[in-house]
Amino acid sequence: MDLGSISPTLLIASIMISATPILLAAIGEMVVEKSGVLNLGVEGMMITGAVVGFAVAVSTGSPGLGFLAAAAAAAMLSLSFGILTQFFLSNQVATGLGLTLVGLGLSALIGKPYEGMKSPTLPKLDLGPLSDLPVLGRMLFSHDLMVYCSLAMVAAVWAFLKYTRAGLILRAVGESHDSAHALGYRVVRIRLLAIFFGGACAGLGGAYLSLVRVPQWTEGMTAGAGWIALAIVVFASWRAGRVLVGAYLFGGVTVLQLNLQAAGANVPVALLSASPYLITILVLVIISARGAHGAPASLGRAFHASN
Amino acid sequence: MIALEKRPQPSRLWSVTTPIVAVVLTMLSGGLMFAALGIDPAAAIRTIFWDPLFNEQFAGFTRPQLLVKAGPLILIAIGLSVGFRAGIWNIGAEGQYIMGAICGAGAGLALYPSDSALIYPVMLVAGALGGWAWAMIPAILKTRFGTNEILVSLMLVYVAENVLAAAASGFLRNPEGRGFPGSRNFRDWPNAYNPELIDGTGMHFGVVAAFVAVIGAYVLMTRHIQGYHIRLAGEAPRAARFAGVSATRMVLFCLGMSGLLAGLAGLFEVTGPAGQLNIDFNSGYGFTAIIVAFLGRLHPVGILLAGLLMALTYIGGELAQLMLGVPGASIQLFQGMLLFFLLGVDMLTNFRIRIGKREVA
Numbered sequence: 001m002d003l004g005s006i007s008p009t010l011l012i013a014s015i016m017i018s019a020t021p022i023l024l025a026a027i028g029e030m031v032v033e034k035s036g037v038l039n040l041g042v043e044g045m046m047i048t049g050a051v052v053g054f055a056v057a058v059s060t061g062s063p064g065l066g067f068l069a070a071a072a073a074a075a076m077l078s079l080s081f082g083i084l085t086q087f088f089l090s091n092q093v094a095t096g097l098g099l100t101l102v103g104l105g106l107s108a109l110i111g112k113p114y115e116g117m118k119s120p121t122l123p124k125l126d127l128g129p130l131s132d133l134p135v136l137g138r139m140l141f142s143h144d145l146m147v148y149c150s151l152a153m154v155a156a157v158w159a160f161l162k163y164t165r166a167g168l169i170l171r172a173v174g175e176s177h178d179s180a181h182a183l184g185y186r187v188v189r190i191r192l193l194a195i196f197f198g199g200a201c202a203g204l205g206g207a208y209l210s211l212v213r214v215p216q217w218t219e220g221m222t223a224g225a226g227w228i229a230l231a232i233v234v235f236a237s238w239r240a241g242r243v244l245v246g247a248y249l250f251g252g253v254t255v256l257q258l259n260l261q262a263a264g265a266n267v268p269v270a271l272l273s274a275s276p277y278l279i280t281i282l283v284l285v286i287i288s289a290r291g292a293h294g295a296p297a298s299l300g301r302a303f304h305a306s307n
Numbered sequence: 308m309i310a311l312e313k314r315p316q317p318s319r320l321w322s323v324t325t326p327i328v329a330v331v332l333t334m335l336s337g338g339l340m341f342a343a344l345g346i347d348p349a350a351a352i353r354t355i356f357w358d359p360l361f362n363e364q365f366a367g368f369t370r371p372q373l374l375v376k377a378g379p380l381i382l383i384a385i386g387l388s389v390g391f392r393a394g395i396w397n398i399g400a401e402g403q404y405i406m407g408a409i410c411g412a413g414a415g416l417a418l419y420p421s422d423s424a425l426i427y428p429v430m431l432v433a434g435a436l437g438g439w440a441w442a443m444i445p446a447i448l449k450t451r452f453g454t455n456e457i458l459v460s461l462m463l464v465y466v467a468e469n470v471l472a473a474a475a476s477g478f479l480r481n482p483e484g485r486g487f488p489g490s491r492n493f494r495d496w497p498n499a500y501n502p503e504l505i506d507g508t509g510m511h512f513g514v515v516a517a518f519v520a521v522i523g524a525y526v527l528m529t530r531h532i533q534g535y536h537i538r539l540a541g542e543a544p545r546a547a548r549f550a551g552v553s554a555t556r557m558v559l560f561c562l563g564m565s566g567l568l569a570g571l572a573g574l575f576e577v578t579g580p581a582g583q584l585n586i587d588f589n590s591g592y593g594f595t596a597i598i599v600a601f602l603g604r605l606h607p608v609g610i611l612l613a614g615l616l617m618a619l620t621y622i623g624g625e626l627a628q629l630m631l632g633v634p635g636a637s638i639q640l641f642q643g644m645l646l647f648f649l650l651g652v653d654m655l656t657n658f659r660i661r662i663g664k665r666e667v668a
Contacts, residue, residue: 040457080647089311089658090650093396093457094601098646101594105640112634219636224465231458270473277462281448284459289452304313 011255016140016147017213019251021046021205023150025229026236026243027157028201033233034161035194036174036298040096041081043226044103045074045199046206051107053207054217057119063211066119067146070207071200077103078199082192089302104220114217121215122146146208151244153201158240170194174296177303187303202226224277231280235287237294246283253279311658321656326602326613329649336648337641346631354630355623355638365626371509372622373615375580378514379404379572381614383596385520386565388605392528393540395561399445399460400569401593402467403438407570408577409467409474410437412490412584415499416479419491426498430574438570439563441467446562450555456562464593475586490584493577501579513575517614520568524607537561569593598646617642 025042032039049070057066081099084090122144161167170190173180177187209225210217228250236242257272265272334356338348359369383400390397397403411434418426445459476488483491493500504510528534540547540557548554572592581588599617603609624638 084647084651088651088654090653094597094646095650097398097597098643098650101598102640102643102647105636105638105643108636109634109640112636224462227458227461231462234455234458268473270469270477273472274466274469277465281454281459281462284454285448285452288448288454291453304311 011259012140013142014255015248015251016143017251018255019247020147020150021208021213022225022229022232022250023244023247024146024153024205024208025202025226026232026247027150027154027240028198028205029229030233030236030238030240030243031157031161031170031201032194032198033299034174034238034296035170035191036177036296036301036303037085037191037195038092038096038300039078039081039099039195039198040093040230041078041099041103041226042198042202042229043222043224044100044106045077045202046103046209046226046229047107047220047222048077048103049074049203049206050210050221051111051114051206051217053203054117054119054210055110055114057207057211058114058117061120063120063122066211067204067207070203072203074203074206075196075199077106078195078202079192081199082195085302086188086191086195089304092300092302100226108219111217111219115219117216119211119215119217122212144212146204146212149204150208154240154244161240171296174298177298177301181303181305187305191303202229205229228276228280231284235283237287238296239294249283250276250280310661311654312661314657314659317656322604325652325656326604326609326649328652329602329645330616332648332652333641333645336644340637340640341633344634344637346633351627351631351633354627354633355620355641358626359619359622367507369622369626371503371507373618374509374514375511376618376621377614378511378517379576379592380596380599380617381517381611382513382520382572382575383565383569383593384599384603384610384614385517385524385607386568387596388600388603388607388610389524389527389537390561390565391541391600392605393537393557393561394544395558396457397442397445397460397562397565398457398597399442399462399464399593400565400596401589401591402460402464403441403566403569404573404576404593405464405467405471405589406441406573407434407438408573408584408588409471409479410434410440410570411574412493412577413474413479415493415578416490419496419499422498424498427501427578430499430578431571434574435567435571438573439567441570442562442566443559446559449562450558456558460562471584471589472586475584479584481583488586492583493579494582499578501575511575511579513572513579516571516575518611521607521611524610528607533560569596595642598642601646602649620645 025046029039029042052073053066053070056069057063077099081095084095085092124142124144161171169185173185173187173190181187206222209221214221232243232246232250235246253276257275260267261269261272334352338352341348341351358365359373360366383404387397387400411430414433415426415430418429441463444463445456448454448459449456475490479490481489481491501511501513528538536547536552536557539550540552577584577588595617599610599613602616603613620638620642624635627633628635
């Protein structure tokens, strides 16, 4: 095994890339859960975003349009979840699972003709002198636009929830939908907006996978990334800053195990490939054992105005 | 103005009717989907739901397939439904199914080439224990540390898939297989093979086990105190706690039960229809079983019917791929839509739709 072949600079740069899809999906899901809705369909929305983004980028030659289309498609899909859970009061766990199954089927159907193609990918952003910094430049300032967008999104969500009135209302709806309703807030409408936003974020995350991280389409390529995004929200105890930490930690594990595989580490490949999932479980255990709860009180409960 | 009004009691009529309404809606929107793909919708629906059962040309081959596919679905879904009733969400049945197959097949292969009649029973026990042990991981983590069983059981599916890859290409690989991945073929080893019991029916031990599970679950849920506790825990968790129902034991029982049944299903599949342990021996039964459990309204008899229906969509789907060139993925989408519609129309069971002005209370 040759650990010397792993360059720390490149490692950190690739961690940022590998974490971005999960970060986008997780920050969206956090907003959804803050409004009191548990949407387990992240995986389905992500993979739909991945395939739609890829298809649009290939046909138009523009990755930007691909990202837009991915966000729109996943958001529309999330709306079906929203309508079922908010108007038809269906069980959120079951509906979220259904959304994932629908998304996986839909994406395989749409993606069939695109297998084996290469997509146009996002150019690296030229940050002028910053990119030319010796080590930091390659580590932090040599990325594409979406990496910075995802970071900005975390900051925006944090500020929105902490400092704006709308963010306060969103949190109120998530903590106690009955009280929020009594105060005159439109619980269903607010939740639908949150679900819509979560869907768009998951779509962007999926598109980042198929357009930048892997640049091609293969069936089932999200491979549980959506579920890991859900785990990261728990890990983060529903705080934006910690979502960032969680996503980057997970990105780190993913990249490191790939690097170790490439370096021929003396560990079975199956164990290395399974390590991101095992570590996610481990982290969930540590977080839950500490009893660090921050879950919105109404999370996963259906709301009906007459009750 | 259309408003929903909560029924004092869930409607019996609607709880039986909604699955049928959901199937009809799925057929209609599925028809639209096929039309959009440029396939005659009527022909597609007929090929999926009618031809496997009644077409003289195919039915001889496809009818036995119905039980072959339905067996594992019913077996897994019965286990899942018990947990779902109690509000315990085991989403990782696919992983337990894989681990059951690996442990059961491994126990058998360790005894190769013995021709003792005890081999299959040993494999059965090993398979059931494998699935059970895999389900105990989320169960124990939940009861000891309060981790979310949905996420943990699901993560373990991906771990199980990696173990399967390692088993098929490594420690359980057929030493006489010239380096190809995959274990020995159980078809060539009568004492470890799960054969068709009655020629031309598709009935094998796994199907028998599925029927036994249906009856067992029915008795458990309606006649046994544990079944009452399970329902109580799901519908009124606080009342269950006051009644002395231990939440810890409930989690261990429900997850253990579903893991055991999923593990058995995996063993029956790998020693029967699949024939050998290979990377792609599993066909997503663990996930489809979730749809089956809900479509069957978490009721054993309902699950039996739902399993048969879902098996029909698999077989009909394959037939439609062959005859009409319907893409395979559209069947998966079809199954997902079925769950979606079911959840949507399910509202009618618990709510009444009132059209007109809302009365002032």
